[in-house]
Each structure stands twice: as structure tokens, then as C-alpha cells.
Amino acid sequence: MPLLEVRDLTVHYRLGPARVHAADRVSFTLDRGQTLGLVGESGCGKTTVGYALLRVLPENGVIAGGQVHLDGSDLLALDAEAMRRVRWRRLSMIFQGAMNALNPVLRVGDLLEEILQTHEPVSREEARARVAEQFEQVGLPRARTHSYPHEMSGGQRQRAVKAKSHLGRPDLIIADEPTTAFDVILQDQILVQLQEIQKRLGLALILISHDMSVIAETCDHVAVMYGGRIVEYGTVDEIFARPRHPYTIAMLSSFPSLYGPARELLALPGVPPDLTAPPVGCAFAPRCPLAEERCHAEAPAPLTLDGDETHWSRCHFAREVKVSALAREAAGAES
Numbered sequence: 001m002p003l004l005e006v007r008d009l010t011v012h013y014r015l016g017p018a019r020v021h022a023a024d025r026v027s028f029t030l031d032r033g034q035t036l037g038l039v040g041e042s043g044c045g046k047t048t049v050g051y052a053l054l055r056v057l058p059e060n061g062v063i064a065g066g067q068v069h070l071d072g073s074d075l076l077a078l079d080a081e082a083m084r085r086v087r088w089r090r091l092s093m094i095f096q097g098a099m100n101a102l103n104p105v106l107r108v109g110d111l112l113e114e115i116l117q118t119h120e121p122v123s124r125e126e127a128r129a130r131v132a133e134q135f136e137q138v139g140l141p142r143a144r145t146h147s148y149p150h151e152m153s154g155g156q157r158q159r160a161v162k163a164k165s166h167l168g169r170p171d172l173i174i175a176d177e178p179t180t181a182f183d184v185i186l187q188d189q190i191l192v193q194l195q196e197i198q199k200r201l202g203l204a205l206i207l208i209s210h211d212m213s214v215i216a217e218t219c220d221h222v223a224v225m226y227g228g229r230i231v232e233y234g235t236v237d238e239i240f241a242r243p244r245h246p247y248t249i250a251m252l253s254s255f256p257s258l259y260g261p262a263r264e265l266l267a268l269p270g271v272p273p274d275l276t277a278p279p280v281g282c283a284f285a286p287r288c289p290l291a292e293e294r295c296h297a298e299a300p301a302p303l304t305l306d307g308d309e310t311h312w313s314r315c316h317f318a319r320e321v322k323v324s325a326l327a328r329e330a331a332g333a334e335s
């Protein structure tokens, strides 16, 4: 049984008389110790999926359908108190822009000790020791527990937030754009450290990012989101070596390769769909170089790809030569 099983998760936000269809029948599984990358352009629904798994959607957000099972237990059926325990013990999230989430008038160590003591019946000394241990695990000196947030650099604050997310020793952490605010060197350190902690503790990780190179470096599986839906799913190798959705191909060709030769980057023209009025057909059709009449009329179902273990794509032509040719052409923009 996978650690996490998400089936047809559907979320919308009420916006006056309109509804924003932010996540539409999102399905995936995640095994213990594995990393899933959730990738896609701004506004495609990545954070919404994280919030829905944790059940921390803003007031106008509604889980309109689907199931979320964590280690066999149905998270959407739990009462608020049971869900609070899950958020501490089982499933934790490093929120997007979380660096600023530390309380500016509390020393970071005191804040974390207080949080730990509200969840677990531990003594002050025990809480202090656990917090200091977590600081060391994320590469912060123990002495830093006495610092106020403004006395720390952005990178150190990010580590303190990470220590906070590990305090309850959860099985699964959702990290929402953990590296976006930092320079490339610090990004690399953060990613390496996330992987080390993950390995040491056997954690599963959902890494949310709009950056394909971050995903390539850290993940086992990748779910590519577009317009509230997962449009392609597979192992890192399947997605990066054989992308079979024109949107994934465009994403891959608009990011610099980390290790490959330098190549010309392709721009992705057009804008993402309006999620208050999602199109009937394929949401990518207005921007897709391969779109045909059928694409505008009929939403594509997921097609599995022969020879690949887990790979599927929500494109009518995923198994046809024209998609593999587009992938080759995009990769061929290498100079």
C-alpha cells in the first residue's frame, strides 16, 4: 500500500458568483521515502493541492470531491482534532514564502519549543533538546536557537522553518517552492540538505516547484500540472528523457539544463487558462503547436505509454509520432 493515495481530488475557490476550478480530479500515489515533484506554471494549482492534502484551504476554498488516504486512513473524513494530530505527526508543510512566518518578537528556539509543547506532553528541557537536535539536523548551530528572526539571514530562517516542519517527526513533508527566493548556490545546499534529511529519516516528500531543474535534481516521480490538472506523470527519467505532453515539452525547453550542453531556450507563448471558466476540451489547446479541432472539443483522457513503467500523458496524441517528434525538435534546439 502506498503511503499517500490521492484520487480525483477536486478543489474550487468561491469568488463572488464565480468559482475558480483550481484542482480538477488530481490523482497520484507516493511511497515511503520517495519524492514526488509537482511542477507547473504559476497559478496551475500546485499550492492548492498541498493545502487540500493538509486541509488548510482558505475560507473560500472547498474540497468538492475525491479521496486522500494517508497510510490507509481517509484524511477527508477526519474531524478537526484528528486532522490537527495528523498535521503534527504524519504530514507537514513548508509553506511558500514561509521564511517570513517566524514570529519576529520571539527567539526562534522559544517559538519552536512552544509549538512542540502544545502538541506533545514534553518537559521544557526535553523540548529544548528536541529543538536543538532539529537545528543541528538542518545545519544550524545550536546557539542559533537564541536568535530572533531578524538576526538570521534568509537562508538561516529557511532552515529554521524546515526544522519547525520536522519537529513532529512526520512521515511526509510538502515543501512548497523551498528554494525560489535564493541564489543558485544556496538553492543547491537546501536541496542537498532536504535529501539528506529525507534519507536519514525515511521521509516522503512532495516538492512543489515551477523549476524543472530543481525537480530533475531531487525527485523520483514527477507530476506536471496545467490548468488545475495533472497532464503528465512518470518517473524523472520518463518525463525528462521521453516527455509525451506538449506542455511538458515546452516547460523542459524553457529551462536551462543543469548538466547538458547549452541550448537556446524556447518561450512558451500565450497565457494559462482562466480557471473560472475552464475550457471543454484540452486546456492547453490555445497554446499548443499540435492542436487540432478535436483538442478544442474533447478533454483528453490519460494515456499510458507502452514500455514505460508509470508514465502517462493527458494528450490525445501522446502515443503518436508527432509528439515524440516535437520532443526531439525541442531537444534539438541544443547548440
Ligand SMILES: Nc1ncnc2c1ncn2[C@@H]1O[C@H](COP(=O)(O)OP(=O)(O)OP(=O)(O)O)[C@@H](O)[C@H]1O
Residues within 6 Å of the ligand: 013, 014, 015, 020, 022, 040, 041, 042, 043, 044, 045, 046, 047, 048, 049, 058, 060, 061, 096, 210, 275
Ligand atoms: N483564496 C483564493 N481565492 C480565489 N482564487 C484563488 C485563491 N487561491 C488561489 N486561487 C486561484 O487558484 C488557482 C491556483 O492557485 P495556486 O496558488 O494553487 O497556484 P500555484 O500553482 O501554487 O501558483 P504559484 O506557482 O504562483 O505559487 C490560481 O488561478 C489562483 O488565482
Ligand code: SF4
Residues within 6 Å of the ligand: 245, 246, 247, 282, 283, 284, 285, 286, 288, 289, 290, 291, 292, 295, 300, 314, 315, 316, 317
Ligand atoms: S490534446 Fe491536443 S491541444 Fe492538448 S496537448 Fe495534446 S495535441 Fe495539444
Ligand SMILES: [Mg+2]
Residues within 6 Å of the ligand: 046, 047, 048, 096, 176
Ligand atoms: Mg503556489
